[in-house]
Amino acid sequence: MSKIDKDTVITDQKLRQFVGYTMKRAFLTVREDLATVLEPLGLRMTSFSALAIIHENPDISQSRLAEALYIERSGVVVLVDELESADLIERGRVEGDRRQYALRTTEAGEAKWQEAERAVQAHEDALLRDLTPEERSTLRALLRRVRRR
Amino acid sequence: MSKIDKDTVITDQKLRQFVGYTMKRAFLTVREDLATVLEPLGLRMTSFSALAIIHENPDISQSRLAEALYIERSGVVVLVDELESADLIERGRVEGDRRQYALRTTEAGEAKWQEAERAVQAHEDALLRDLTPEERSTLRALLRRVRRR
DNA sequence: TATTGTTATACTCTATAACTATA
DNA sequence: TATAGTTATAGAGTATAACAATA
Numbered sequence: 001m002s003k004i005d006k007d008t009v010i011t012d013q014k015l016r017q018f019v020g021y022t023m024k025r026a027f028l029t030v031r032e033d034l035a036t037v038l039e040p041l042g043l044r045m046t047s048f049s050a051l052a053i054i055h056e057n058p059d060i061s062q063s064r065l066a067e068a069l070y071i072e073r074s075g076v077v078v079l080v081d082e083l084e085s086a087d088l089i090e091r092g093r094v095e096g097d098r099r100q101y102a103l104r105t106t107e108a109g110e111a112k113w114q115e116a117e118r119a120v121q122a123h124e125d126a127l128l129r130d131l132t133p134e135e136r137s138t139l140r141a142l143l144r145r146v147r148r149r
Numbered sequence: 150m151s152k153i154d155k156d157t158v159i160t161d162q163k164l165r166q167f168v169g170y171t172m173k174r175a176f177l178t179v180r181e182d183l184a185t186v187l188e189p190l191g192l193r194m195t196s197f198s199a200l201a202i203i204h205e206n207p208d209i210s211q212s213r214l215a216e217a218l219y220i221e222r223s224g225v226v227v228l229v230d231e232l233e234s235a236d237l238i239e240r241g242r243v244e245g246d247r248r249q250y251a252l253r254t255t256e257a258g259e260a261k262w263q264e265a266e267r268a269v270q271a272h273e274d275a276l277l278r279d280l281t282p283e284e285r286s287t288l289r290a291l292l293r294r295v296r297r298r
Numbered sequence: 299t300a301t302t303g304t305t306a307t308a309c310t311c312t313a314t315a316a317c318t319a320t321a
Numbered sequence: 322t323a324t325a326g327t328t329a330t331a332g333a334g335t336a337t338a339a340c341a342a343t344a
């Protein structure tokens with residue numbers, strides 16, 4: 001019932017055997033740093049992703065953006081509101097279907113994307129500084145091979 | 150303002166260049182599957198980790214468990230309440246310091262840990278089925294080299 | 299003064315469900 | 322009937338801050 005030593009080393013050997021545990025730890029590290037990098041740009045992790053998808057797929061609808069981001073359409077509404085309020089994207093109308101919007105970046109949105117892309121690249125270069133370019137590619141490739149059952 | 154084609158392929162080339170994006174996707178896949186695996190055992194991702202740490206570090210205090218789990222002490226209270234209510238761990242008293250607890254697994258907790266460990270191993274084997282044992286080791290090793298600045 | 303555990307509160311992120319307007 | 326977008330609500334997972342007991 002006692003013998004707790006202030007300097008006893010806490011081990012996590014059992015957990016370390018799991019890829020998921022290591023992945024969670026790495027992801028939380030990335031997420032925290034990324035948040036501080038994006039914050040001064042007025043972006044969050046998800047709005048950064050949304051801006052990237054809209055930049056790359058002009059005139060995409062909210063529903064398809066939801067699929068691309070793997071979130072529900074209801075979540076996209078808030079996200080798009082946020083980007084639109086910041087004048088980074090516009091809700092264009094589609095001729096022939098008045099239900100959906102055609103999302104596209106504004107000029108300011110394009111500039112913001114370029115800036116954010118550079119900032120995020122610098123963030124990754126910092127966190128992955130111990131990995132060679134080849135190792136980073138390997139890491140990306142291995143992560144992409146994690147598959148749902 | 151239109152030309153949205155129902156079959157237009159949505160690309161995420163810009164995001165894929167980032168390790169963090171791929172990591173998030175992989176982690177969410179793991180987290181979702183893990184949750185369904187742990188649910189019938191009455192565990193969550195974090196309580197599974199806590200059980201592992203307590204199993205491996207008998208008589209650990211709540212504060213040190215918080216450090217091991219990278220969460221706040223206030224969060225540990227709820228977590229430990231949860232595991233204690235399920236009779237998986239006990240809050241033992243420390244002789245010489247009445248402030249802290251000495252957390253340890255119960256017999257039921259040990260059994261639950263063995264069962265959960267097997268279940269989580271099966272979950273990983275399923276999600277990482279496309280990776281060889283060597284590739285899984287490589288993935289773990291690379292993830293561990295992601296470092297805070 | 300510092301540490302341990304606790305409580306209350308709040309915040310972020312996301313999902314669910316019910317709704318409207320259009321198709 | 323089905324689809325696109327919206328709103329309100331709720332839940333999970335954490336963090337922050339203030340506090341009591343003990344060191």
